[in-house]
Amino acid sequence: MGVLLVLLGALAALLAPAAFAHESTPTGVQRIELDLGARELALTITAPPEGGGRMPVVVLPRGDAPPGEVVLAAVRPGGEPANAVPVPVAPVGQPHEVALTTDGPGAWEITVADGTTTARVPVTVAAPVPTPGWVWAVRIGALVGVVALVAALAPSVRRRPRLALGLGAVALVGITIAATAVATAPSSTPTPPAPTPAAAPIIAPPAGGHAGHGGAAPAPTPMTTATMTSGSVVATASTTSPPTAGAPTDLALDLTDSSTGAVVDDLAIHDDALIHLAVMGPDGSLDHVHPVRTAPGHYVVRLTPGTAGRYGVFAEMERAGDGGHQVARTAFDVPGPAPAPAAPAPGPGVREVGGMQVDVAVPEAVAGRPTTVSATFGAGGGQVTDLQRWLGMAGHLMVLGPGLGGTPDPMDPASAFGHVHDMSAPGPAGTYGPRISFEHTFARAGRYQLWVQVQRDWRIVTVPVTVDVTPAPASAP
Numbered sequence: 001m002g003v004l005l006v007l008l009g010a011l012a013a014l015l016a017p018a019a020f021a022h023e024s025t026p027t028g029v030q031r032i033e034l035d036l037g038a039r040e041l042a043l044t045i046t047a048p049p050e051g052g053g054r055m056p057v058v059v060l061p062r063g064d065a066p067p068g069e070v071v072l073a074a075v076r077p078g079g080e081p082a083n084a085v086p087v088p089v090a091p092v093g094q095p096h097e098v099a100l101t102t103d104g105p106g107a108w109e110i111t112v113a114d115g116t117t118t119a120r121v122p123v124t125v126a127a128p129v130p131t132p133g134w135v136w137a138v139r140i141g142a143l144v145g146v147v148a149l150v151a152a153l154a155p156s157v158r159r160r161p162r163l164a165l166g167l168g169a170v171a172l173v174g175i176t177i178a179a180t181a182v183a184t185a186p187s188s189t190p191t192p193p194a195p196t197p198a199a200a201p202i203i204a205p206p207a208g209g210h211a212g213h214g215g216a217a218p219a220p221t222p223m224t225t226a227t228m229t230s231g232s233v234v235a236t237a238s239t240t241s242p243p244t245a246g247a248p249t250d251l252a253l254d255l256t257d258s259s260t261g262a263v264v265d266d267l268a269i270h271d272d273a274l275i276h277l278a279v280m281g282p283d284g285s286l287d288h289v290h291p292v293r294t295a296p297g298h299y300v301v302r303l304t305p306g307t308a309g310r311y312g313v314f315a316e317m318e319r320a321g322d323g324g325h326q327v328a329r330t331a332f333d334v335p336g337p338a339p340a341p342a343a344p345a346p347g348p349g350v351r352e353v354g355g356m357q358v359d360v361a362v363p364e365a366v367a368g369r370p371t372t373v374s375a376t377f378g379a380g381g382g383q384v385t386d387l388q389r390w391l392g393m394a395g396h397l398m399v400l401g402p403g404l405g406g407t408p409d410p411m412d413p414a415s416a417f418g419h420v421h422d423m424s425a426p427g428p429a430g431t432y433g434p435r436i437s438f439e440h441t442f443a444r445a446g447r448y449q450l451w452v453q454v455q456r457d458w459r460i461v462t463v464p465v466t467v468d469v470t471p472a473p474a475s476a477p
């Protein structure tokens with residue numbers, strides 16, 4: 001009987017991990033920033049299990065969000081929210097969790113409505129993975145082998161040698177089949193057959209373009225990975241009425257493909273947003289915002305332009321199909337008398353921003369050479385060490401290079417746009433500071449406009465800096 005136990009133990013050890021490794025629940029978590037109306041919301045979405053189920057969503061209000069509530073629901077693409085759940089969005093910095101429910105695999109949207117605008121965040125619920133044939137071979141072979149082995153070793157059978165021998169042979173065949181199946185399995189952690197759903201919610205492919213929007217819940221989109229070659233994204237900006245300086249206005253962005261003209265609706269979340277939008281005004285201002293998707297390829301964000309004039313818009317995106325990062329440029333006008341040209345922002349040195357003393361250092365800014373841009377934050381005579389993670393990192397540096405006139409001009413395509421990250425690790429408390437730094441190579445000589453951005457007390461602090469980049473010295477002959 002001891003031999004039997006050893007055999008069974010060995011068999012279990014051999015089969016268990018290989019046969020059941022794939023039957024785990026996805027635990028993907030995705031964060032996304034939504035600038036919905038007057039509110040800045042950070043959503044943390046936990047992927048439901050394969051085939052659908054409970055989908056917890058945490059809503060964290062940031063910025064100067066007015067009190068009140070937003071309403072969340074999980075719907076099929078374009079569907080009207082049912083069983084919507086109200087979520088308080090006050091006070092700022094206080095997260096609230098709700099549990100939404102998806103009842104099947106495929107394309108879904110999380111709707112977030114503030115009474116005026118309904119954001120639709122695409123998520124994909126993974127389909128249950130079918131059990132591969134080799135796993136069934138292992139299970140059946142092992143079952144037959146073990147049953148035959150136990151029977152062959154039973155005392156009543158051992159008294160009949162021919163029957164015991166026959167059962168022993170059956171056991172040998174069963175275990176051989178199981179062992180062969182394990183040995184020839186594709187890998188120790190089998191991957192589901194293509195198309196491969198990711199564990200984390202991923203962005204759904206277009207649900208029939210604009211046709212999928214506005215109707216009752218359409219049929220679920222088959223889960224496919226977009227593999228077609230696509231052109232770059234064209235962003236077209238518009239406002240429903242002429243914007244006024246000093247008044248909030250909703251800026252709409254429509255995304256189309258430069259090579260096909262089709263609606264682009266395959267954006268993937270990168271750095272916690274579908275679109276990172278930099279809006280640069282004629283007064284040297286920067287708004288770094290995250291428009292909400294309200295329909296396939298259609299995004300909306302509320303802005304309050306400070307002055308009349310022409311605004312440059314830079315939309316950073318990644319498409320799910322090719323994964324490439326790209327920036328689409330567009331513009332909009334705020335009617336009215338053009339203001340006098342704004343004075344450039346201060347250069348490196350100490351300045352007061354957001355209740356802090358910020359010391360910006362940019363030693364030796366030479367074209368074509370790696371340069372370190374750093375900002376050291378202080379307040380009340382001490383160091384600031386409670387800067388908060390924003391968009392997955394310690395700090396952001398937005399860059400606008402010189403145009404043909406030698407100074408930064410958001411309307412000049414020669415004025416290059418850059419977005420640099422501080423990826424350093426947080427301190428013991430999970431926060432950052434006092435020093436934030438960026439490595440960047442300025443491509444050419446001329447005047448650059450920089451904006452250092454960090455988060456403190458759930459608000460974004462933007463530090464404008466002017467940097468004059470000198471030409472690289474001529475190399476020695």
Ligand SMILES: [Cu+2]
Nearest residue numbers: 273276277391
């Ligand atoms: Cu952003």
